[in-house]
Amino acid sequence: xxxxxxxxxxxxxxxxxxxxxxxxxxxxxxxxxxxxxxxxxxxxxxxxxxxxxxxxxxxxxxxxxxxxxxxxxxxxxxxxxxxxxxxxxxxxxxxxxxxxxxxxxxxxxxx
Amino acid sequence: xxxxxxxxxxxxxxxxxxxxxxxxxxxxxxxxxxxxxxxxxxxxxxxxxxxxxxxxxxxxxxxxxxxxxxxxxxxxxxxxxxxxxxxxxxxxxxxxxxxxxxxxxxxxxxxxxxxxxxxxxxxxxxxxxxxxxxxxxxxxxxxxxxxxx
Numbered sequence: 001x002x003x004x005x006x007x008x009x010x011x012x013x014x015x016x017x018x019x020x021x022x023x024x025x026x027x028x029x030x031x032x033x034x035x036x037x038x039x040x041x042x043x044x045x046x047x048x049x050x051x052x053x054x055x056x057x058x059x060x061x062x063x064x065x066x067x068x069x070x071x072x073x074x075x076x077x078x079x080x081x082x083x084x085x086x087x088x089x090x091x092x093x094x095x096x097x098x099x100x101x102x103x104x105x106x107x108x109x110x111x
Numbered sequence: 112x113x114x115x116x117x118x119x120x121x122x123x124x125x126x127x128x129x130x131x132x133x134x135x136x137x138x139x140x141x142x143x144x145x146x147x148x149x150x151x152x153x154x155x156x157x158x159x160x161x162x163x164x165x166x167x168x169x170x171x172x173x174x175x176x177x178x179x180x181x182x183x184x185x186x187x188x189x190x191x192x193x194x195x196x197x198x199x200x201x202x203x204x205x206x207x208x209x210x211x212x213x214x215x216x217x218x219x220x221x222x223x224x225x226x227x228x229x230x231x232x233x234x235x236x237x238x239x240x241x242x243x244x245x246x247x248x249x250x251x252x253x254x255x256x257x258x259x260x
Contacts, residue, residue, distance in 0.1 A: 014129065086129060093131050093214070097131070097231045099159075100157055100231075101133060101134070101135040103156070103157040103158075104137065104147060105135050105137045108138070108147060109139065
C-alpha cells in the first residue's frame with residue numbers, strides 16, 4: 001500500500017466508488033446523519049460485518065468516511081468533500097476545454 | 112479511452128486516473144486545425160491566453176491566461192497533423208481550487224467527411240498535490256486504525 005501514498009486521493013475516490021458494494025455501504029451511511037457503527041450498517045446489506053469493515057477501510061483511505069470513537073463503539077460518518085473535489089476538477093477542466101474548443105471551431109469556420 | 116491492453120486488465124487494481132474528455136466537430140481539414148495549434152497567434156486566440164507550444168518531441172510550451180496563471184508545458188508525443196500529447200503544470204504556486212499541479216493533455220484530430228473531429232483528453236498525473244492531500248495522512252491513519260478495530 002505504501003506506493004499508493006503518491007497517488008492522489010481523487011484516484012482513491014474513484015477506486016473506492018468502483019465497487020458496487022462499497023457504493024451501497026456509502027449510500028447506507030449517507031442516509032444516517034448521526035453516523036453509525038459497522039454492525040448497524042451490515043444489517044440492511046447482504047454482506048457480513050467483517051466485509052463492511054473492509055469496505056469502510058477503503059472508503060476511509062479515500063477520505064470519504066471518517067471514523068470516530070464514541071465510548072465503546074466506533075461510529076462512521078460520510079465525508080463528502082473529496083467527492084466534491086473530484087467532481088469539481090472534472091467540471092472545471094472539462095468546462096475550460098469546452099470553451100477553448102468552441103473558440104477554435106469559430107476561429108476556423110469563420111475563414 | 113477505448114481498448115485496454117492485457118497489462119491494463121491485469122492491473123485492474125490500479126486506481127482510475129482523474130480524467131475528462133471533450134470533442135468538437137470542425138468544418139476544417141486536420142492540417143488547418145494543426146496550424147491553429149502550431150501558430151502562436153492562432154493558438155493564443157482560441158486559448159484566450161498568450162500561448163505557444165513547440166510541436167516537437169520534448170518541445171516546450173507556455174500559456175499565460177488573462178487572470179495571470181502561467182502554465183509551462185512539455186511535449187511528449189507528436190504525430191503531425193493528427194496527434195499531440197503534452198504535460199503541463201501551473202508555475203509559481205498559482206494552482207487554484209481543485210486544479211491539480213500537473214496534468215497530461217492528449218489532442219487527437221481525426222479527418223471526417225466534412226472536416227475534422229478534435230478530441231481532447233486531460234488527465235491528472237498521479238502525483239500528490241496540495242488540493243488532493245486532504246485528508247492528511249495522519250487523519251487517514253487514524254481512520255484506518257479505528258475502522259480495523
